[in-house]
Amino acid sequence: MENFTFYSPTYFVFGKNEENNAGHYVKRFGGSKVLIHYGGGSAVRSGLIGRVEESLKKEGISFAQLPGVKPNPRSGLVYEGIDLCRREGVDMILAVGGGSSIDSAKAIAAGVPYDGDFWDFYSGKPIEKALPVGTVLTIAAAGSEGSGDSVITKEEGMLKRGAGSEAIRPVFSILNPELTQTLPAYQTACGITDIMAHLFERYFTNTKEVETTDRMIEGLLLAMIHEGPVAVKEPDNYGARANIMWAGMMAHNNSCGVGRQQDWASHEIEHELSAKYDCAHGAGLAVVFPAWMKYNMKHDVMRFAQVATRVWGCKIDFADPERTALEGIEAFRNFLKGIGMPLTFAELGAKEEDIPYMAGLATDGGKRTVGGFVSLHKEDVEAIYRLCL
Amino acid sequence: MENFTFYSPTYFVFGKNEENNAGHYVKRFGGSKVLIHYGGGSAVRSGLIGRVEESLKKEGISFAQLPGVKPNPRSGLVYEGIDLCRREGVDMILAVGGGSSIDSAKAIAAGVPYDGDFWDFYSGKPIEKALPVGTVLTIAAAGSEGSGDSVITKEEGMLKRGAGSEAIRPVFSILNPELTQTLPAYQTACGITDIMAHLFERYFTNTKEVETTDRMIEGLLLAMIHEGPVAVKEPDNYGARANIMWAGMMAHNNSCGVGRQQDWASHEIEHELSAKYDCAHGAGLAVVFPAWMKYNMKHDVMRFAQVATRVWGCKIDFADPERTALEGIEAFRNFLKGIGMPLTFAELGAKEEDIPYMAGLATDGGKRTVGGFVSLHKEDVEAIYRLCL
Numbered sequence: 001m002e003n004f005t006f007y008s009p010t011y012f013v014f015g016k017n018e019e020n021n022a023g024h025y026v027k028r029f030g031g032s033k034v035l036i037h038y039g040g041g042s043a044v045r046s047g048l049i050g051r052v053e054e055s056l057k058k059e060g061i062s063f064a065q066l067p068g069v070k071p072n073p074r075s076g077l078v079y080e081g082i083d084l085c086r087r088e089g090v091d092m093i094l095a096v097g098g099g100s101s102i103d104s105a106k107a108i109a110a111g112v113p114y115d116g117d118f119w120d121f122y123s124g125k126p127i128e129k130a131l132p133v134g135t136v137l138t139i140a141a142a143g144s145e146g147s148g149d150s151v152i153t154k155e156e157g158m159l160k161r162g163a164g165s166e167a168i169r170p171v172f173s174i175l176n177p178e179l180t181q182t183l184p185a186y187q188t189a190c191g192i193t194d195i196m197a198h199l200f201e202r203y204f205t206n207t208k209e210v211e212t213t214d215r216m217i218e219g220l221l222l223a224m225i226h227e228g229p230v231a232v233k234e235p236d237n238y239g240a241r242a243n244i245m246w247a248g249m250m251a252h253n254n255s256c257g258v259g260r261q262q263d264w265a266s267h268e269i270e271h272e273l274s275a276k277y278d279c280a281h282g283a284g285l286a287v288v289f290p291a292w293m294k295y296n297m298k299h300d301v302m303r304f305a306q307v308a309t310r311v312w313g314c315k316i317d318f319a320d321p322e323r324t325a326l327e328g329i330e331a332f333r334n335f336l337k338g339i340g341m342p343l344t345f346a347e348l349g350a351k352e353e354d355i356p357y358m359a360g361l362a363t364d365g366g367k368r369t370v371g372g373f374v375s376l377h378k379e380d381v382e383a384i385y386r387l388c389l
Numbered sequence: 390m391e392n393f394t395f396y397s398p399t400y401f402v403f404g405k406n407e408e409n410n411a412g413h414y415v416k417r418f419g420g421s422k423v424l425i426h427y428g429g430g431s432a433v434r435s436g437l438i439g440r441v442e443e444s445l446k447k448e449g450i451s452f453a454q455l456p457g458v459k460p461n462p463r464s465g466l467v468y469e470g471i472d473l474c475r476r477e478g479v480d481m482i483l484a485v486g487g488g489s490s491i492d493s494a495k496a497i498a499a500g501v502p503y504d505g506d507f508w509d510f511y512s513g514k515p516i517e518k519a520l521p522v523g524t525v526l527t528i529a530a531a532g533s534e535g536s537g538d539s540v541i542t543k544e545e546g547m548l549k550r551g552a553g554s555e556a557i558r559p560v561f562s563i564l565n566p567e568l569t570q571t572l573p574a575y576q577t578a579c580g581i582t583d584i585m586a587h588l589f590e591r592y593f594t595n596t597k598e599v600e601t602t603d604r605m606i607e608g609l610l611l612a613m614i615h616e617g618p619v620a621v622k623e624p625d626n627y628g629a630r631a632n633i634m635w636a637g638m639m640a641h642n643n644s645c646g647v648g649r650q651q652d653w654a655s656h657e658i659e660h661e662l663s664a665k666y667d668c669a670h671g672a673g674l675a676v677v678f679p680a681w682m683k684y685n686m687k688h689d690v691m692r693f694a695q696v697a698t699r700v701w702g703c704k705i706d707f708a709d710p711e712r713t714a715l716e717g718i719e720a721f722r723n724f725l726k727g728i729g730m731p732l733t734f735a736e737l738g739a740k741e742e743d744i745p746y747m748a749g750l751a752t753d754g755g756k757r758t759v760g761g762f763v764s765l766h767k768e769d770v771e772a773i774y775r776l777c778l
Contacts, residue, residue: 001566001631003404008397014648015392177390209628212612212636219608223601239598242390246647247601255644258635259403 001209001259008253010146011172014246016238018174019048019136022094023055029132029171031092033062035085037105038096039069043138046182052096052136064088069097072274072281073104075154078118081108085131095135095170098191099142099151099281102135106150106168109133122152127165135173140180140245141191141282143198143252145173153275159361160275175249177241185232189339190282192228195248196221197285200293201264202257203307204373206300214306216256220247221311225335232339265371266292269381272358279348286341287348291387293329296374301325345388355385390598390648397642399535400561403635405627407563408437408525411483412444418521418560420481422451424474426494427485428458432527435571441485441525453477458486461663461670462493464543467507470497474520484524484559487580488531488540488670491524495539495557498522511541516554524562529569529634530580530671532587532641534562542664548750549664564638566630574621578728579671581617584637585610586674590653591646592696593685593762603695605645609636610700614724621728654760655681658770661747668737675730676737680776682718685763690714734777744774 013025026034036052043049044067056063066081084090085108095105109130111118121127137145144150148169153160180188199217224247230240250256269292270284297304305321308314308328317323333343342348359381362370366378376384402414415423425441432438433456445452455470473479474497484494498519500507510516526534533539537558542549569577588606613636619629639645658681659673686693694710697703697717706712722732731737748770751759755767765773 001404001628001635003407006401006403007399010396011398012395014395015390018392209632211615212609212632212639215608215612215615216605216639217608219604219606220601223604226600226604239390242648243598243601246390250601250605250644255639259631 002207002261004258006254006258007166008146008169008255010170010253012146012175012249013172014175016176016178018176019051019179020055022052022134022136022174023057023059023061025172025174026056026061026092026094026134027059029092029134031061031094031132031134033064033088033090034092034094035081035088035090035108036063036065036094036096037069037081037108038067038101040067043096048136048138048179049096052094064090069101069104071100072153072160072278073100075119075152078104078107078111078152082111082118085112091131093131093133095133096138098137098139099144102133102137102142102144102170103150103152105133105135106130106144107152107163110163110165110168119154121163122154122161127163127167130165130167132171133168135170136179137173137175137245138179139183139187139191140241140248141194143195143248145170145175146249146253151271158275160271175245177238177245180241180245181236181238183235185235186340187280188231188235189228189341190280191248192224192231192244192339193282193286193336193341195244195251196224197266197289198251199256200289201267202260202262204263204296204303205260206373207260210260213256213258213260218307218310220251220256223247225311228339261372263371263373265374265376268362268370269384272362273348273350276354276358277349279350283342283348286336287343287345287388288384290329290333290336290343291384293332294387295380295384297322297325297329299374304328345385350388352389355382359385391596391650393647395643395647396555397535397558397644399559399642401535401564401638402561403564405565405567407565408440408568409444411441411523411525411563412446412448412450414561414563415445415450415481415483415523416448418481418523420450420483420521420523422453422477422479423481423483424470424477424479424497425452425454425483425485426458426470426497427456427490429456432485437525437527437568438485441483453479458490458493460489461542461549461667462489464508464541467493467496467500467541471500471507474501480520482520482522484522485527487526487528488533491522491526491531491533491559492539492541494522494524495519495533496541496552499552499554499557508543510552511543511550516552516556519554519556521560522557524559525568526562526564526634527568528572528576528580529630529637530583532584532637534559534564535638535642540660547664549660564634566627566634569630569634570625570627572624574624575729576669577620577624578617578730579669580637581613581620581633581728582671582675582725582730584633584640585613586655586678587640588645589678590656591649591651593652593692594649595689595762596649599649602645602647602649607696607699609640609645612636614700617728650761652760652762654763654765657751657759658773661751662737662739665743665747666737666739668739672731672737675725676732676734676739676777677773679718679722679725679732680773682721683776684769684773686711686714686718688763693717734774739777741778744771748774
């Protein structure tokens, strides 16, 4: 195990009706004028934005609003949000929505106190300070409610890039599983895939002696395998929604990823897909991750056999552990298919002829590699995209 | 799943040599004059206290010292610590040691800014403020490095009682697995037992639909079953020590206990044993917990069969799940025996004739019940003690 630091100071408020206490937590964490940042009209129509407004008014907190966050959130709205916050003297951002709203809120939060272009942070500059961010989560997927990460897409060239800093970890996050019950099956399945991908990105490591975090990851994967199909089939199942919501946070606050090298190639390879075709991130991951697994399996067959056995319930083939490893990957693909996820470029609307372009973007024109478990060059990324055809 | 809040703002610094950065973290979290609070001479002889002092000096932080913490830490030393801190103007307590030193430090931290008797907090009064506490952990067991809990024994009547508050959660905790490598096998095994007990106290619940936390608990138990015997057999095995140390924190910071009723009867029943005979808490738990399991198994046979199957690898007997449940309890006993833990009152030096007295203390003379999974009356507690004979 490697040395590490772990700091997860977000205050989580979990359960039914808790969005009605948003004002209480804004006040507790020092907000006096907030920007409510969210996506489309559904949050308004469902009455959620109204309830949040009510709870803010009750505490005497004034607010501005900036709706319009799209999936794969764009830099344009971030610039708009930064201007709005400065103009209105906003001192806290309250994201209402899923990972996109939260990631966009984090970018605004980092941008407000910064003199330069916020995109600097998404080009490698460390974020040192930011306005506090609170969240009311409506989609279990990205884990952004408990992480210091944010991913933004720049319209110019459709560049999708990430930034990470303790400064943008939410000060509080309100998780009401009921709010996820209106989510369509497809988006629910995308969230499930994203959560499982966050676990796999941590699972595939070259670090030795990481049994505790291995077992935690396996446990969370088993929970997702149990609860995922229930939530897809019975959208109103509170228990399934609640289990998925907590697993989504745990999968990405890094308590099960500490002390180990992580991979993250699949996320980078996927980012080019969702940037190019504006597909859902989870759907892109469903296509990319099994292909990444097949391509890299031989790097550590026993690790793949381990997850096949412990998580997918495959019997280990002692004479041929590679067969077990492959069986595990097939079980993952079948699971994804079962919850309605695409498995191929065609299902995603992605095109073979774009492969060299996307592989180039993912590897900065071949100048860098992606992935911690295996370092992938441009031609490896191309090969993985081809396995998705 | 029940509504809950979860807040774990401790900054964890994990790995080799990290105690040399104690001064850095004291400064970062606002300490200018600290009380170094620890146990016996071994921390001095090993050079650990010297290294901590050096790191404080390097940052220009002055310090006072209060050694002398014993296992089952006493109120006498807490009063002494409170006086010392007030006299010296201490603004942060730095506990160096295991759960006892940390629990004692938390009691001092709560007592310093309080006008009354600190024991009030261990008699039910909520702790509202406290000096910040930092820790350098040397024993993986209590989980006190990441929890807001503290247990103190009052000499008068040997009353062992707990207090819990966010105010006494450590602001930072330094976890260097190397520091646990000098721990004798018996104490290592006591720590392993305590960690597993923290998991079981959360596992046995009447709350439905808690698959995610169930799976996390099972994963941590599996890791302990894998790593525990290694650490007992090979004290210098860094990997095993590191996995146990992180599992010990995760087992008790409550990320796997949220949203569910918990039990904690075994801890209360054990407290009377370690208070009366001054035995190690973990050793007492090794005797009490399997007895508690046997006594309460019929309350939810399928939950016991579940843990037997998922954690102990028993085959489920579909015709007679009770048999599987019992098999799991036996597997736990065999595991404990294998790492050198006692299983009976006799091995612990406890006496049958004290049972009514201890059962009385545990239940406040029969006026209250213990346990969330099953409410146990005085006679139930007596019966459980008798199962330990």
